[in-house]
Amino acid sequence: MRAWVYRTKGKPADVLRREDDYPKPEPSATQVLVRVNAASFNPVFWKVMGTPPMKYMQTTPAVPEGDFAGTVEGGNLEGTGLKVGDEVFGLVPAQQSMKDGKGALAEYLVVDRDVVVKKPSNVSFEEASTFPLxxxxxxxxxxxxxxxxxxxxxxxxxxxxxxxxxxxxxxxxxxxxxxxxxxxxxxxxxxxxxxxxxxxxxxxxxxxxxxxxxxxxxxxxxxxxxxxxxxxxxxxxxxxxxxxxxxxxxxxxxxxxxxxxxxxxxxxxxxxxxxxxxxxxxxxxxxxxGMMTTSKDRLDEMAKLVGEGKLRPIVDGVYAFEDAIKAYDRQMSGRAKGKVVIKVSA
Ligand SMILES: NC(=O)c1ccc[n+]([C@@H]2O[C@H](COP(=O)([O-])OP(=O)(O)OC[C@H]3O[C@@H](n4cnc5c(N)ncnc54)[C@H](OP(=O)(O)O)[C@@H]3O)[C@@H](O)[C@H]2O)c1
Structure with a gap:
């Protein structure tokens, strides 16, 4: 699959490379496999990529980022109310991707069942990816x-x-x-x-x-x-x-x-x-x-507030998958208004 990957630590422009044959992740017994349509950026991911002391907590090789919106491809869907083909959004928490190196800046991701829910129909994939973290x-x-x-x-x-x-x-x-x-x-x-x-x-x-x-x-x-x-x-x-x-x-x-x-x-x-x-x-x-925590109840409430229009997506800009480094420059400027988004696939 296509993915942005880093194998050594440093700034995104120095260490992040696009790979076209990176292994597709395999879902564990409690995970859902998602085809990613859009991902949004959060500062924690460039910090663990290269800034001490956080970089020492990150394993490599690694695919960065955690916020995503996409389409269910498979995995264990029991108890989720989801089926293959559903449009979803959610989060791979940094605590998880620091351990296994699996993130959202790739065509496919695996996510725990309690941090993925149906995407409200009033927002696009790009917009939905901005909410979770x-x-x-x-x-x-x-x-x-x-x-x-x-x-x-x-x-x-x-x-x-x-x-x-x-x-x-x-x-x-x-x-x-x-x-x-x-x-x-x-x-x-x-x-x-x-x-x-x-x-x-x-x-x-x-x-x-x-x-x-x-x-x-x-x-x-x-x-x-x-x-x-x-x-x-x-x-x-x-x-x-x-x-x-x-x-x-x-x-x-x-x-x-x-x-x-x-x-x-x-x-x-x-x-x-x-x-x-x-x-x-x-x-x-x-x-x-402290660090934020995730919960299924809060993700459900988030989706409800988005569906009711009480949480409006604020997008600073949407970048093509090829332009991830430009998108990191914008995110790292500290001047983004709302969220920096990458369109991963159509
Ligand atoms: N602990 C956790 O669980 C957790 C979770 C998420 C984020 N964070 C941390 O929270 C921080 C913010 O994250 P973020 O995603 O919101 O960052 P961000 O989107 O990059 O923040 C950019 C915004 O900050 C504003 N800004 C810059 N300096 C400011 C100042 N002195 N006073 C007021 N506004 C200022 C800028 O507005 P202007 O251009 O108008 O100045 C810009 O709109 C980061 O350090 C991140 O690592 C921690």
């Missing part, structure tokens, strides 16, 4: 950790409303009835407002801590969801705009470019965020950093 992340941060509940009118701040995670976090929080404030730069303001954000702060205009403290110290947030990561002062100063019972949930963590200096700085900052509240009488707000 980022929306699972939003579920994990807002609902599982942050305890967002339907109809409670909680106040949610989302740092990075125009990114892959942000565009779905804003919509999910609105679907749960929250008051939502988010950040972006001015070219993305119209997009994030159209997703339902109640207020949009331009992070390039003025220091974000100052903007949040001025506008929201009297009406602090229940959840602070950070999808950007590198500005630790947002956490250290959070008592000014996060309720004492509020939760700071971080999925990005400190930025590390692989250099020793960035690893040391990032490690120190990270340890400080995790330990200060508990051991040193530091920031009196709960801080959680």
């Amino acid at each position: 980022t929306t699972f992340t939003a579920y994990w941060a807002l609902i599982q950790v942050g305890k967002l509940e339907k109809g409670k009118g909680q106040r949610v701040f989302i740092n990075g409303g125009s990114g892959g995670v942000g565009v779905y976090a804003v919509q999910l929080a609105k679907a749960y009835g929250a008051f939502v404030v988010t950040t972006c730069s001015s070219p993305s303001r119209e997009l994030v407002s159209s997703l339902g954000a109640d207020d949009v702060l331009d992070y390039k205009e003025r220091d974000l801590v100052a903007q949040l403290s001025e506008k929201y110290s009297n009406e602090p947030f229940d959840i602070f969801f950070d999808t950007v990561g590198f500005d630790s002062s947002l956490y250290y100063k959070s008592p000014a705009y996060l309720k004492p019972t509020g939760h700071y949930v971080d999925v990005a963590g400190p930025h590390m470019d692989g250099s020793l200096g960035s690893l040391l700085r990032g490690g120190f900052d990270f340890a400080n965020r995790l330990l200060r509240p508990k051991l040193l009488g530091g920031v009196p707000r709960q801080y959680t950093f």
Whole structure:
């Protein structure tokens, strides 16, 4: 089969190669075989391809990426409600593909039965492929950790409303009835407002801590969801705009470019965020950093929200299979608005 494959670690442009006779994956007893029509990109996959320390967790040879939409070809369909030929979408989690090297940037993939469901008919394959990883992340941060509940009118701040995670976090929080404030730069303001954000702060205009403290110290947030990561002062100063019972949930963590200096700085900052509240009488707000988790129930709810039009696909651009390196350049620029998608087959 056709696949993008890397056999050594590094940047996509240096190590990722298209192979036309890569072995088609065999589904295990609990997996479904899918012919992939579209895949969307997530930063974790270029990070495990070449950035320390994450690259040490990835096996090779490997096919990158996990988000897909496609057509069921076979495998064990028992209990899934699926049949051969059904149009589906789902996720090969990075935790899985780091171990077996099997990902979505290929004509065929194998996926566990509980992370693949029917694709809603109101979205294309390209659009459907944009939802899983980022929306699972939003579920994990807002609902599982942050305890967002339907109809409670909680106040949610989302740092990075125009990114892959942000565009779905804003919509999910609105679907749960929250008051939502988010950040972006001015070219993305119209997009994030159209997703339902109640207020949009331009992070390039003025220091974000100052903007949040001025506008929201009297009406602090229940959840602070950070999808950007590198500005630790947002956490250290959070008592000014996060309720004492509020939760700071971080999925990005400190930025590390692989250099020793960035690893040391990032490690120190990270340890400080995790330990200060508990051991040193530091920031009196709960801080959680973690990885998204998957569940069949959440994937079903995601599909329902998409089908009802409450989760709208946000596509930065669709690239041909041959143009995967160009698509990685765009994803790695950190400027994508919504999701970068690859059309794998017609
Ligand atoms: N822990 C987990 O389970 C998990 C899961 C998914 C993602 N992540 C991590 O979460 C992070 C975000 O992922 P993503 O897919 O959303 O990335 P992304 O799509 O590449 O994010 C790009 C967006 O970030 C915005 N942005 C850049 N700097 C910003 C800043 N200082 N403030 C506000 N917005 C800013 C850009 O908007 P402008 O162009 O307008 O600046 C752009 O729209 C990544 O580090 C990823 O690895 C973690």
